[in-house]
Amino acid sequence: MCKQSPASVCFALMLLFTCVAVAPTTVAAQQQPTRTPAPTPTLQCRPAFTDVVVVVQCTRTPTPKPSPQRTTPSPTPTLTPSPTPTPRRSPAPVTPSPTTLVAPVTVTPSSTAGGSNQQPSSFEWNLAVIAILVLGAFALTRVMRREVPHAPPQLKAVRDRGHQTIQLDQPAIVFHAQFGSGDQFQWDQQP
Amino acid sequence: MGPTTVGPALSVRQLLVDSPQSAKEQVGKHLDALVKLPLGISRDQAIEAILGLVDIPLADVIFPAWEQYNDVRRAMAETRHQPGGVRQVRVAGHTLKSTHHPTLECDLDGNQLFLLELELDLSLHFAGVVITIARGEIMAIGPGDATVIASLKTTKGVTLIPERQLIVLFSEPVTQRPATPNTATVRLTPVARSS
Numbered sequence: 476m477c478k479q480s481p482a483s484v485c486f487a488l489m490l491l492f493t494c495v496a497v498a499p500t501t502v503a504a505q506q507q508p509t510r511t512p513a514p515t516p517t518l519q520c521r522p523a524f525t526d527v528v529v530v531v532q533c534t535r536t537p538t539p540k541p542s543p544q545r546t547t548p549s550p551t552p553t554l555t556p557s558p559t560p561t562p563r564r565s566p567a568p569v570t571p572s573p574t575t576l577v578a579p580v581t582v583t584p585s586s587t588a589g590g591s592n593q594q595p596s597s598f599e600w601n602l603a604v605i606a607i608l609v610l611g612a613f614a615l616t617r618v619m620r621r622e623v624p625h626a627p628p629q630l631k632a633v634r635d636r637g638h639q640t641i642q643l644d645q646p647a648i649v650f651h652a653q654f655g656s657g658d659q660f661q662w663d664q665q666p
Numbered sequence: 667m668g669p670t671t672v673g674p675a676l677s678v679r680q681l682l683v684d685s686p687q688s689a690k691e692q693v694g695k696h697l698d699a700l701v702k703l704p705l706g707i708s709r710d711q712a713i714e715a716i717l718g719l720v721d722i723p724l725a726d727v728i729f730p731a732w733e734q735y736n737d738v739r740r741a742m743a744e745t746r747h748q749p750g751g752v753r754q755v756r757v758a759g760h761t762l763k764s765t766h767h768p769t770l771e772c773d774l775d776g777n778q779l780f781l782l783e784l785e786l787d788l789s790l791h792f793a794g795v796v797i798t799i800a801r802g803e804i805m806a807i808g809p810g811d812a813t814v815i816a817s818l819k820t821t822k823g824v825t826l827i828p829e830r831q832l833i834v835l836f837s838e839p840v841t842q843r844p845a846t847p848n849t850a851t852v853r854l855t856p857v858a859r860s861s
Contacts, residue, residue: 626774629772631771641735641760644759
């Protein structure tokens with residue numbers, strides 16, 4: 476992990492974002508210490524990312540002589556016309572101290588100039604940045620998915636028995652008839 | 667339009683509209699102006715919920731009203747303790763009006779999104795009908811006929827299903843229990859329609 480290569484940085488970032496995705500409730504708690512220079516593994520990833528940005532700015536410096544290295548978008552200061560690239564910082568040996576994790580940043584300037592196999596290329600750094608973005612997007616989707624626990628809306632239909640009234644026709648009469656010894660007819664109004 | 671034969675369990679919904687498709691069209695025409703449906707509630711769901719509110723068996727409306735009629739009450743009392751006793755009472759011409767206030771409420775996490783208060787008006791004029799009573803309760807109606815006026819609107823006066831007038835012909839007795847072997851046949855004859 477402390478090889479000072481983009482792969483190691485990428486691996487560290489994968490661990491970080493995996494933690495964020497698995498436990499989104501502690502995201503804020505994990506991001507807070509990254510801003511402080513505490514010697515935790517998660518802290519060591521942040522300066523590496525910021526140094527990548529600095530290297531990109533170095534590519535904007537105009538160089539009069541076209542060098543074959545310009546064809547590659549390597550954001551390294553080795554684009555300067557100095558034929559003998561002198562590394563600003565020698566590849567520091569890996570030490571168990573947390574400060575050695577900052578070393579990948581210092582290695583990148585001399586990676587293209589020296590041509591050593593241990594120094595990462597710009598392609599690898601691009602892969603690392605893409606991996607960071609993908610992991611960040613994945614973690615963001617996981618966090619946002621957990622923040623929406625809404626239940627679907629429900630429809631409640633309520634009936635009632637209603638109110639019924641009966642109005643008899645006018646005139647409301649009932650015809651009673653009795654047949655027997657003498658026919659009787661009677662018209663009564665309906666109660 | 668000629669008489670329409672419907673199933674034995676005549677419902678208020680059948681009195682309001684000709685067909686299920688017509689019911690959906692009429693309710694859906696005014697639905698957007700009444701409520702704003704949230705995500706998760708489809709338009710068909712809301713329409714079907716509204717129409718489900720008027721799926722009321724007609725017997726549930728008119729039988730309890732007739733049970734307050736003196737001759738019917740007397741026949742119910744006479745047959746209650748006579749297992750085989752059956753009485754038929756001819757009810758004179760009358761108008762039965764029934765007003766209902768069903769509601770449709772949409773909730774999301776305990777919050778009310780909308781409340782639709784409806785008003786169902788029914789008016790049934792019976793020129794004369796025979797009521798069959800057995801075991802202390804009304805068992806069937808018919809033969810006879812009734813002129814029905816039905817409408818569905820909101821309590822604020824927005825018409826969902828305009829007033830419709832039709833004649834119901836009880837050619838065979840309409841029973842209170844649809845599961846009885848003698849299935850009733852009811853004919854609906856629209857008389858007029860006004861909005």
